Amino acid sequence: MRDFRDAKAMARTLREALAAKGQTISHSEALELVARMLGQRDWNTLAAAIGAARRSAADWMRLEGVHARKEPVMGAIVGRVRGGFTVDLGGPSAFLPGTQMDVGAGWRRELAALMGQKQPFAILKIDRPNNAIVVSRRAILEQSAAGGAA
Numbered sequence: 001m002r003d004f005r006d007a008k009a010m011a012r013t014l015r016e017a018l019a020a021k022g023q024t025i026s027h028s029e030a031l032e033l034v035a036r037m038l039g040q041r042d043w044n045t046l047a048a049a050i051g052a053a054r055r056s057a058a059d060w061m062r063l064e065g066v067h068a069r070k071e072p073v074m075g076a077i078v079g080r081v082r083g084g085f086t087v088d089l090g091g092p093s094a095f096l097p098g099t100q101m102d103v104g105a106g107w108r109r110e111l112a113a114l115m116g117q118k119q120p121f122a123i124l125k126i127d128r129p130n131n132a133i134v135v136s137r138r139a140i141l142e143q144s145a146a147g148g149a150a
Helices: 004-020 027-037 043-068 107-114 138-149
Strands: 073-081 084-088 093-097 118-127 132-136
Touching: 004 027, 004 043, 027 043, 043 118, 073 093, 093 118, 118 138, 132 138
Parallel strands: 093 132
Antiparallel strands: 073 084, 073 118, 084 093, 118 132
């Protein structure tokens, strides 16, 4: 299902098929039936799910492009999880391993200041089928330190 127009086309086809058998239903009833056939509660829920899936696909394509070009991506550390942190990349979330937080151990004192702040991250790994992204703040810091030393 690419977008809501596909679901509307399905509803139109369903309505026409039922009309050919002498059963008449309204367009809105056909939309509701299509939504239920696709496992959603109602048409509004299906339309929202289709929109969310489209936005999610666009976010993944953007992040895959950033990864291919080896560019930094802006994100914010939003939580702590086992072994590291969760980073919001403006759509999909990423995992920031504790070892990739900084070049030294001083970040532990700065953690409260780093939480929620937009900052650049390098994408180390992106695995769309498994919905997994691994990022590094350390790679960006090392890159800027190497650029400053040159």
